[in-house]
Amino acid sequence: MGIRAATEADWPAIWPFWRDIVEAGETYAYPLGATSDQARGWWFDGSRVTVLEEDGSVLGSAKMGPNRPGRGAHVGTASFMVAATARGRGVGRRLAEDMVAWHREQGFAGIQFNAVVETNTGAVRLWQDLGFTIVGTVPGAFESTRHGRVGLHVMYLDLG
Template sequence: MEIRPATFADWPSIWAILEPIIREGETLAVDRDADEQTGRDYWQAPGKQVFVALDPAGEIVGSYTLRANQAGPGAHVANAGYAVRGDQRGKGIAQRLCRHSLEMARAQGFRAMQFNFVISTNVRAVRLWQHMGFAIIGTLPGAFRHPKLGYVDAYVMYRSLAGEA
């Protein structure tokens, strides 16, 4: 699987992945009725690097964003977000995207990565991020309004990159 920086021409494929995730309303803190421009502004905001994963046929099956979690004195901690095409979930793509993002963050001098808002009911993601070395360092009680379950917790997850080769 090839993972490369996204190009302007990749946006329609990225949106085709993000839109159903946004409409589900179960994992991203984006309004379920957000239009395409809002989705684009969210995924490709200034300061974010966007990458895409391509299957062997060259189709985009996933994407991630990478940025500094904070500015100034907090800019040494990275943040990332991930999206995988619905028909490709469960095939290890998110794990590959995460691994790639950790390598890119490390290569850019980040000392850690933090996920600010992992929805507690997204059990597969929580389990994957823990497998990738992230720890839950905080719980935000009732911070996410799930469309089916009501108010659920969100986690802050963290992983050090310092001292890794």
């Protein structure tokens, strides 16, 4: 498995799992029913985008960059999508470790996740394993398909 910079040519491989994850309504607040063009615009929004591939197949993707512009640009953020067929194989962890290393190399002071769905226990556990802490939870801020309104964690990793 290797991680590399993504290009627009990777979008046809990313789109099916991006769409499936968003439409499941459990982990991302992107609008339901997005078109491929809309989703591509959100994913390739000027951030660094990576893919993890194995034998020519894209198994997951991450996007990362400053959390806020201007005076907040010293803190990074990121988002991740892993194909259902690749879950449980360490794809998310590999993408996350690459993301943390990239933020360090770029001189970011920390990484902030603004909206980790509290019922996404696998992601919460991964982030905590990598040193992130929950700095707060916004109650009922996410409408989960299965659980109704659940909290969104704000998570932070100090890179100082």
